Amino acid sequence: MTTGSINVQSENIFPIIKKFLYSDHEIFLRELIANATDASQKLKALSSMGKVKDEISELRIEVEVNKDARTIHIKDNGIGMDEAEVEKYINQIAFSGAEDFVNKYKDKTDGANMIGHFGLGFYSSFMVAERVELITKSYKKTAKAVKWECDGSPKYTIEPADRKERGTEVILHVAEDSVEFLEDSKISELLSKYCKFLPIEIKFGTKTDNVPDGKDKDGKEKTKEVVSDNIINNTNPAWKKQPSKLKEEDYNSFYRELYPYSFEDPLFNIHLNVDYPFNLTGILYFPRLKNKVEIQKDKIQLYCNQVFVTDSVEGIVPDFLTLLHGVIDSPDIPLNISRSYLQSDARVKQIAGHISKKVADKLEQLFKKDRKD
Template sequence: MAQQGTINVTTDNIFPIIKQFLYSDQEIFLRELVSNAVDATQKRKTLAQLGEVGEISENPQVDIFLDESAGTMTIRDAGIGMTAEEIDKYINQIAFSGATDFLEKYKDAEAKQAIIGHFGLGFYSAFMVADRVDIETLSQREGAKAVKWSCDGSPNFTIEDIEKDKAGTDIVLHISDDAKEYLAQERVREILNTYCKFMPVEIVQGTKSEYVDDPEGATDEDGKVKKVSVEVPFVVNNTEPAWTKKPAKLKDEDYKDFYRDLYPMNFEDPLFHIHLNVDFPFNLTGILYFPKLKKQIDLQKNRIHLYSNQVFITDNVENIVPDFLTLLHGVIDSPDIPLNVSRSYLQEDANVKKISGHISKKVSDKLAKMFKKDRESFEAQWDDLRVFVEYGMLTDEKFAER
């Protein structure tokens, strides 16, 4: 028989309030839930490597299933799973205990727009699009029992024992009538491509058609093996993007390929790149590209993508990189940039100041090196570079000094 209970939260019926404040940004629920699934998978992989849990499949993945007729979306992982006690701790108490703080941050429209990426909204973001959410989970702990937790968006929940063969978690969203767009494959893949394109665990959503050699070896009139169409899993992400690799392992063409992946509608290669890789006193990785600007009528800002541990957050990086460098393209990834605070707060954050200064220094060092060691190339590219150099000298005192 299902056990009933009440979520430990001080704000009654918080979920309609969440919907009200974040209606325009509903789609981030998928980023949050997939991020949780990826984290659970990585934790289990780590425990398996340490010998603390049994073996995990060689290539564990996160699956996203859509059932239009049933009106459900399921996010499935083969991660560490949860016991009934852990659900009580992490779902009924901790997750919802942050609700009051969350509402305080979002109490007015201006604050809503100021929170970077709304990161950290967590599991209960599911209630922005679902009338009911079920968690079906089996912990990897020896002797654990599978359980199912259900909540309809009120402070009340049920939890019961179920049958489940493999460790991991299924999050089942019963999509509400006003959010049916999230049952459409094209819409879901669009969101995954935005937020989850470079997550470190394979994410599979449905299948795609591929042509392969006929397994029976049938040939055409020219004697060549015929191609036949087969359905294969559709993997939405690249788990090892270029910025996560050591520069010594990459060739110039690898950097250009990654640039084309980031900006498929940019048909000109960048002038050059800077690979960022810092682990002290802050963590920062990324690749910045100098685009060709002389032929562009409108200089486009906001082409740098901000990630946190390979999860996309925003492409509005003002106050994170120096203003003159917002003309650059590329990726910066740092877990040390506070993501659930206002943008104005970033101007005073010590880590953000250090990161901004480091990026400015790396750019000035690169330009100085080019000027001294490859003067011919520097002068040939000056029409494009002058925009950065002159803008930087006018707006960044330290850059001008360098």
């Protein structure tokens, strides 16, 4: 018998990542913001352990587009990295910094809050960029800022950087065939699709609102324009709250947040909140049925730690329940490497069974109540 090690040529990795790793090139933004979210969550975890001496300022992610320079910037003020960590987490493909962090502090922090698992998300940037820069500075007192740069080949450079503040900035120099991602409208669409419920504030540009400004000399109400940061996400969606803290109006308000063009409140809702034998949270709504029932299979959104994955939930929600609307969030649902397609296994069947039982119990409860009334 002969044994050996499989040799992977690094020159062949980037074409595979660029063409085949993810089903949609647009996922690069989701992956980079998920990384920035993990960086912020790590800092919060270390602070709670007393390992960060300075007070943590407001944690925030910023996305900027410079159409003239053909660049997209993703910035965070999270944990940052020093040169050794850049070598470890960036230069080793498929080495997950989030998973490494969870393993290191598994007795002191809740790893369920970490999004990254595969260590490939950062390299999704090369699906749309011809060159990528990463400028970062660790939270550690003595750490110096560094700049990493790569043009999509296996060669890279690392050099000192001028960054003063803790955190990381990723700069994508967008390729000719991906200039659609330099449009503000496109970035706004993707942020709304993938990131609208992430737990760290995400700023994209500014917005202008008209606010009351007293009355004029004739006694008429006046308004003035106020410019403020455009925060695109709700960091604490209803499904992450304890059911005991929510009223019916809160559930209906969240329903309208999910489906702004729905004008009727749902018939009832089911708040999922399970932590054993699997982790599952979410809110499912039973819509009011009209004479003609239209089954729409894209009304249930699947999230993984508040990151949107898909609205195709075959295997998790039985076909006869696809008229339901709402959100399911679970870090335990097995997903492929891009978190874009579900893989059917025993745990998925457990979750599907749990959802079916919860709906059946609710319908039975309503039936008995109506009989009594």
